Amino acid sequence: MKKTIRYTLFFLLFSNLFFGQIFVQNYSNIANQVSQSNITANLTEFQNLGVKRRGTQPLENAYNWLRNKYLGFGYATSQLQEDTFANSSFTCKNLIVTKIGTLYPNTYVIICGHYDSIVGTGTNDNGSGTSAILEVARLLQNLPTDYSIKFIHFSGEEDGLIGSQHYVTTVVNGTTPKMNIKLVFNLDQVGGVAGAVNNTITCERDLSSPTTNNAASNTITNELITCVGLYSPLNTYLSNAYSSDYIPFENNNEVITGFYEKNESTHPHSSTDLLINMDPVFNYNVAKAATGAMLHFAVAQTTLGLNSIQEDYKISFYPNPTKEYLFINFCITPEDNYTLQLIDINGKIVQTEQISNPKQVETVNVSKLSKGIYLANLFSEKSSTRTKIIID
Numbered sequence: 001m002k003k004t005i006r007y008t009l010f011f012l013l014f015s016n017l018f019f020g021q022i023f024v025q026n027y028s029n030i031a032n033q034v035s036q037s038n039i040t041a042n043l044t045e046f047q048n049l050g051v052k053r054r055g056t057q058p059l060e061n062a063y064n065w066l067r068n069k070y071l072g073f074g075y076a077t078s079q080l081q082e083d084t085f086a087n088s089s090f091t092c093k094n095l096i097v098t099k100i101g102t103l104y105p106n107t108y109v110i111i112c113g114h115y116d117s118i119v120g121t122g123t124n125d126n127g128s129g130t131s132a133i134l135e136v137a138r139l140l141q142n143l144p145t146d147y148s149i150k151f152i153h154f155s156g157e158e159d160g161l162i163g164s165q166h167y168v169t170t171v172v173n174g175t176t177p178k179m180n181i182k183l184v185f186n187l188d189q190v191g192g193v194a195g196a197v198n199n200t201i202t203c204e205r206d207l208s209s210p211t212t213n214n215a216a217s218n219t220i221t222n223e224l225i226t227c228v229g230l231y232s233p234l235n236t237y238l239s240n241a242y243s244s245d246y247i248p249f250e251n252n253n254e255v256i257t258g259f260y261e262k263n264e265s266t267h268p269h270s271s272t273d274l275l276i277n278m279d280p281v282f283n284y285n286v287a288k289a290a291t292g293a294m295l296h297f298a299v300a301q302t303t304l305g306l307n308s309i310q311e312d313y314k315i316s317f318y319p320n321p322t323k324e325y326l327f328i329n330f331c332i333t334p335e336d337n338y339t340l341q342l343i344d345i346n347g348k349i350v351q352t353e354q355i356s357n358p359k360q361v362e363t364v365n366v367s368k369l370s371k372g373i374y375l376a377n378l379f380s381e382k383s384s385t386r387t388k389i390i391i392d
Ligand SMILES: [Zn+2]
Pocket: 114, 125, 126, 157, 188, 189
């Protein structure tokens, strides 16, 4: 009996650590930085761009508006990619923004939603998903994550998912080796209904064919549900995924999950799909949940910000920038053994040092590294800290 209890406790502890499904204060701090005024401003600007039908100037203007948002958040032009698809009568663009992970640079967590509309301005369908993704991108811009992230804004959704289908066919499958996707998290129509009590978000899992990816979708959708509870005030409702940009990925046997409003608006695909008919506070809460979920899915650092870590543990790195030697001052003589990884801007570990029985100040020779920005990842069994190091 005792043995069983001990095993269960161990399993609970291990599974929590492994899946990270415990409350992480730092994730909550970041999710709480989602801004209602940004959400409302994004929705208003999106609405003012007009009807974003395929091949039209408003659609092109919306594409450029999105691009400028990312540049304003601090993303580099080199992180922004255009994926164009066309037929004889129109040309449309998907916008892909890539942020490289520190441990798994070639494995992607995709968060996506469409920005095209038909008939109306599409403020709920899907300015709401667009606004939420922009807030996630703003808050994660300068935050190291273990997995790479792609923020994708599709067009062609209202024409039969042709933008996302084009991306899967030509980019996901057109890359050698095929792009490795951890999961696809799609947000479509998450604006709620004006005047209603919008306190529940529908979380969508894959129940359709092919079925080989359904169990994995169920697992990550359960993780998504947990994140909604941990990082937003919303309740969840479990349903199935259909008719949005995750479907071409699902047909490609990728692992998908999604958000959709529980109170379903009647305005989408009409001229009354406007801000006045939706609930921007619900949109804001959805963005908080999405931020917490992305921090979890992409595995952001779980400790406090870099400065506060260094104050807590009193670990400092100097000089910075440096040329030949990097000194690590632990302030005390640590009891644990440490490992230092230096990771380049592409997420590749370029130098590893085992620091056994560390002295108060340790010296690392970094003279073999070329000039540039690196992430120093210093960790023991009990603690870890990360900071940017410049080799000059
Ligand atoms: Zn939609």
